[in-house]
Amino acid sequence: MHNGMFVFDNVVHMYDNTVENVIDPVAMNFQEKFHHTYSRPGMEAENYVGTHTEVQEALVYLFEKSDTDMVMAQTVPLFSYWKQGFAPAWLQYKLKEACPERVLFCAGVDPLFQGLEGCLDELERQVVEWGAVSAKFYQAHARGRSWRADDPQVAYPIWERCLELGIDTVQFHKGIPLGHEFLEDLAPNDVQQAAADFPQMNFILHHFGLPHVDATINIAARYENVHLSLSAILNLWPVSPWTVYEILGKALLNVGEDRILYGSEAFAWPAVQAYIGALGSMQMPEELQDRYGYPEITETARAKILGLNFAKLMKVDVEAKLRELSTVKAGG
């Protein structure tokens, strides 16, 4: 809890950059440069080339050194740069197994690299065997290979299978190319028709599609089953605070406080508490309120963004969860 607010981190990644997992280091190297660009003392990026996240280390960052109550460990099924993806499913599952009362597991599959049938089978396995409650997708890969969320042949069978398996929230990496993916393949536009055709499904778009920020906000404003995660956006704050104020302000003005989610992007940036503190005390500068009409960040909005919105999506009863957590020590 942070100042009485339930903290539910929409996204952490247990990464694996060991030489056995890296196929092409271009994405790992670009990411590390990006992460270090947006670092400052107290909010440093991890030097993670050649390493992987340890479960115990992750639990300490999250539940001993920060006010985090719950997290979702998200698989990164990006198979053109890493054999098992930047954040392999099994490693996310290990974190969940180490602390099931606080960690939810997010599956990760890909129809291009696994084939549609392989993707559906693996999705089902990760749900049935590993208890996935959401699924993450990376649609753009190296050398222009990509797929769209509104493709009736490739994507719709995945959304249908998700719903059959009880998953009604799917998530997408949008914007922020990690390596040589094409920027246009990372635009959010394909989510529009999918959101219209699957109104019972919630679509979370990560990173506000940076640099497709305006398009991403516009889409979320018009489709009430589209949600926005501050993952990577909040992490810009130590270097570019006004960029964060502008993006958050625009989202609050056009989408509203009910569909914005806090995501820390640990463990690339492991100082989770610093980001909780930043969001927990962030104020919309009066100059932006005046010039653009961006609303102030109320305590109600802050509480929703920090945890209540994602808890609602994940059907977590916050009061019951807090009672449960008060009797359990993190990580057993």
Place this chain on the structure above:
Amino acid sequence: MSTDELLGVVRRQVDQTIRPRIQAHGGDISVDSVSASGVVHVTFRAACRGCGLRSVTTEAIRQSVLTIPGISGVEHTTRVSEFARERLEAFATGGTMPWSPAMELPHPTVGPRAPVDP
């Protein structure tokens, strides 16, 4: 009057005054609830979803329903700053828009025309 009765009054007023104007250009709204303190909650629908002019429409709704005894405000899922709300209120009521440094144009793009050479 109970909140349910008040909700009915607000819906009738919105149906008669605001909705036809909104529906004329493909938009729509629904009046979802009225709280015990008299705050009306509306949801924008159809072409109004994501429309950049929702804050103007909200102000129009506010001006309309605030005339109903017992109604204290209007809310929807998005908010504007107090600076913007003051300007919208002045705009909706035909009053003087409060000046702000943010409204000052950075360059004198509007000014007296240069004399035309006959």
